Amino acid sequence: MRAVCIHGHCYQPARENPWLGEVEVQRSAAPYHDWNERVTAECYAPNTAARILDADGLIEELVNNYARISFTAAPTLFAWLERHHPEVYGAILVADRESRERYGGHGSAIACCYNHAIMPLATRRDKQIQVAWGVRDFTARFGRKPEGMWLPETAVDIESLDLLAAAGIRFTILAPHQAAGVRAIGEEGWTDVSGGGVETRMPYLCRLPSGQSIAIFFYNGAIARDVAFGDLLSDGGRFAGRLLGAFSREQDRPELVHIATDAETYGHHRTFGEMALARCLRVIEAHRDVRLTVYGEYLEAHPPTHEALIREGTSWSCAHGVERWQGACGCHSGTHPGWSQAWRCPLREAIAMVRDALAPRTEEALAAGVRGDAVDLVLDRWSDESVAAFFSRHAPGGLSPDDRRRVLFLLEIERQAMLMQTSCGWFFDDITEPGSVQVMRHAKRAMDLARQVLDFDIEAAFVEILRRAPVNDPGYATSAEVYDALVRPAAVDLPRIAVGAALYALFGLEHPAAASGMYAVHGDWPYRPAAGDRRILGTVRVRSRATGEEAFFDAAAFFGGLDRVVIGVREPGGDEALRTAWESTDPAGTISRTFSRAYTAPDLSEEERWTIAREIAPGIGEAVSRVYRDSAATIGVLDDLGIPIPGAAARLLAHARIERLLAMIGEGCLDLGRFFALVEEVREAITEPDLAALGAAASRRIARALREAAARPDDPAPLEAISRIAGCAKVFPLSLSLWESQKICVGMRGHYAEMRERAGGGDGGAGRWAEAFRRAAACLGVRVT
Incomplete structure (x- = not known):
């Protein structure tokens, strides 16, 4: 063989x-x-x-x-x-x-x-x-x-x-x-x-x-x-x-x-x-x-x-055995050939110190076999059923709620202590890179849990070792500064999750901690925003599925713009206290004054800022376009008279044109004449139009049309839209991501054969569909016969 x-x-x-x-x-x-x-x-x-x-x-x-x-x-x-x-x-x-x-x-x-x-x-x-x-x-x-x-x-x-x-x-x-x-x-x-x-x-x-x-x-x-x-x-x-x-x-x-x-x-x-x-x-x-x-x-x-x-x-x-993951052996990604890897040894030493300090304490507290079976909890995202089954196997006589929580804490320490040893922490060129930051975050999580359940604090010793680790990034003197800047801010507790839940609820979103399955987060929002009102107030119950810890909080959020965000959390104060806060004419000030923990825009995580920006971005685009529409007549007169358009107005005009192109792509390029005319205006006014955004929009719209065509197998309209959009995309030209659309198209080839047969029998509708599919497949580069 x-x-x-x-x-x-x-x-x-x-x-x-x-x-x-x-x-x-x-x-x-x-x-x-x-x-x-x-x-x-x-x-x-x-x-x-x-x-x-x-x-x-x-x-x-x-x-x-x-x-x-x-x-x-x-x-x-x-x-x-x-x-x-x-x-x-x-x-x-x-x-x-x-x-x-x-x-x-x-x-x-x-x-x-x-x-x-x-x-x-x-x-x-x-x-x-x-x-x-x-x-x-x-x-x-x-x-x-x-x-x-x-x-x-x-x-x-x-x-x-x-x-x-x-x-x-x-x-x-x-x-x-x-x-x-x-x-x-x-x-x-x-x-x-x-x-x-x-x-x-x-x-x-x-x-x-x-x-x-x-x-x-x-x-x-x-x-x-x-x-x-x-x-x-x-x-x-x-x-x-x-x-x-x-x-x-x-x-x-x-x-x-x-x-x-x-x-x-x-x-x-x-x-x-x-x-x-x-x-x-x-x-x-x-x-x-x-x-x-x-x-x-x-x-x-x-x-x-x-x-x-x-x-x-x-x-x-690694040409030097396994030195890449513990020493300055010279192996690197090639991106920064002159950088030192002297940080690797202290990072390995710090991680090993945490491992060796925690292992005897968790092993002593956990019965044999428990650690190996804990993966079942992770696989089921700590569902109530999997937790119950786990304790039924390992503690058939039953445990008190406190003892159950203690076991879950210890198992989560064990999991984090394994994750902090992931190879990517040492593979790349600097301790500031994501892989290294990630293993330090896992180490901190393990140490935080140990402090809570074992009354054992080794974080200061961990940071002291990092002080000996140099950094290539000139923004940091030692790895201890990296830890302070990139690791500590990632840590959250139950109150921080609760107040984050208020912020996400303000935009109708689920908190990532709940979406991950790691937490159960239940918000009751009796004081919700009315139309145009960006504030919310209520109570939140947060339960960590991984550790069993649980708490209730009052939480509030006020959004007055990306630079005017105030969120707060406190111990539950009852409905009267919530109503008083809601009726305040100064919601931001009330949150800052009456909630024990308050956060403003600079305190938000990168993920929170990114999520909010993504939610409000369409509104910003429409607002800018609206300003242009209000000024369009004046801009037109200036243009007709040959008077140079002020820079701000020119930028408004450029943005509005790109927004309109995106909207026309989203509509399926129904008016080809207007689309091509607008393209010429864009080419004349904008030196470097955002082709990536236009290409992504066209790719998404084509994929949507293919899904519609698959769901409506006798309707040629979605297929005809593909030909129009693809034709419009060629005028720049735009780079399209089509593999998902091509996959759907290939899967429809059998239906195409059926429709061709029906068309041969005189079915005009089938003939129109078959022709539309053939044209769409050609645009996607798919052979149909």
Whole structure:
């Protein structure tokens, strides 16, 4: 059997605010809300419907790449996908089921250590939980036990391999330079391959001190590098040729050519990489003497004939072993080649100090087995049912409410203490970067909880270690300043969540803490805003599902503009106190004076400001356009007389024209003549129009039209709108994101065949629909026959 396996490591770290359970806005990911959203749009989603083009450059077929490759199902990413993009999440689960049919019962997905901690740097206790939680998370999602498990950054040691084998894991994947020696099973002497000379076209048996063993696949490093860092993804056919050309000339033995890279390579790091992958897979599937496979299937058909020794403390992304995650080894992203990594060692020391200080205290207080089963609570977002079932298993005699809360507190300390060890905290170039800030936030959350439930405070010691960590960003002297500026402000307590709930309720929104499922937030708002009144007052009940703590508050919010926000919270004072506050003629002042904790605009989080701005932005655009309309006659006279238009008026005019173009796109470009005339006005008046906004609006409108067409299968109007919008988009031209629309269009090709048949029988309505679909498909680059 000659086979090819392509492995993609799908992974994003936990980016959620540890106190809220929701990812907050990340400006560096613009125009997306955060990096999870951006990578999903550029990679994870397109790979569920990757385009294969015909000789004319039209979309011939859409394929789910996940059904044909091997991929890592990292828990922190898949938990986020399940909540925020269930359609993508569902398509990946379906792909794994399809792969089991294709690959003899072996699925394409493999598990991952829970939150991507560097295993050789973890304690045995934490390694056990990383493996146990990774297995439980995978089983809950995919409905089967994992055969393989990815070691984060492929960082390996014997103890970790032993724990994988003990958990029933049959294989893992390593880089070729991580092999130390190989020999045929039954032979005595070892061949040294520590220079990267291991034969990668076969699996190896790794015998472990416990008497267990695990299979190891060492991937083809040269091809993997060219995929990740070269131009191999510029041509899917060439990609396939490179893989097919890696077999030996010997025809009498089974061989597996396989590579492993970050899955994000296919679309995020390399634009259209998912298309190159799809074409590559198609070419290999058409090859007569080679088949696609996944590791589990190949291992069952061809058990190891050789065994290997591994180089402990090595990884795939650090030439110095695992120093990238604890020292100034020189490995970096390449973005800032002159920056120092001297901050890494103190950060590792600070995180290890928290880990080692908290572990004995939580372990002493928790019964055996409780820690391993706590992942079930996380999987169910601490639902009342899952909490009840958990305590029914582990405390069948019952616990007092206080004791139950104490256990939940301790388990949340354990979870945060694992998350603070995530590899991304040390991978990049400065401690100010999001990954490093995130692990410090998890550490602070763990320390905050320990202070509450264990009366044990180590935050000062943590910060003192950070004082020794230098910073490359000139805005900070030491990492302790980074902690003060970027970590402390993220912390929230129940009163802060309650007052935030008032602010969100003012705009008719759900608080992120409630949306995440981590909290139950119930607001009673007897004093709600009337039309045009931006204030709200009432009571809020907040309960942490993760820890069981709960409280009631009075909460109020007043909004007089982005720079005039006042929100307040206090202990419940009764309805009379609420009514008095409501009847005040100075709501902002009343909140500041009578509520024990009051916050103004500068105190709002980035997420709160972003949310409010997003809510009021349409109103601002309309207000500006209204000002222009009120001044349009005067501006027109000035223009007719050849008098230069004042700068402010010119900007109003430019904005109003762009707003009108956006509105016309939203309406489906019904008046083409007016649209093109307005485009000419924009070109004359605006040097650099906002093409990104126009392109995004056109993309959204086309997708909406496709959804309408699918929902109304006999109505040609939505399809006709697509042709108009696409025609309008060409005049700038606009860059369009069409993969979602193309996916829907491809799915409608069967209905197109039916309508053509009906049209051939004299059905005029069917004929109009078929013609509209053909034109729309042409605009989207989809082949219809």
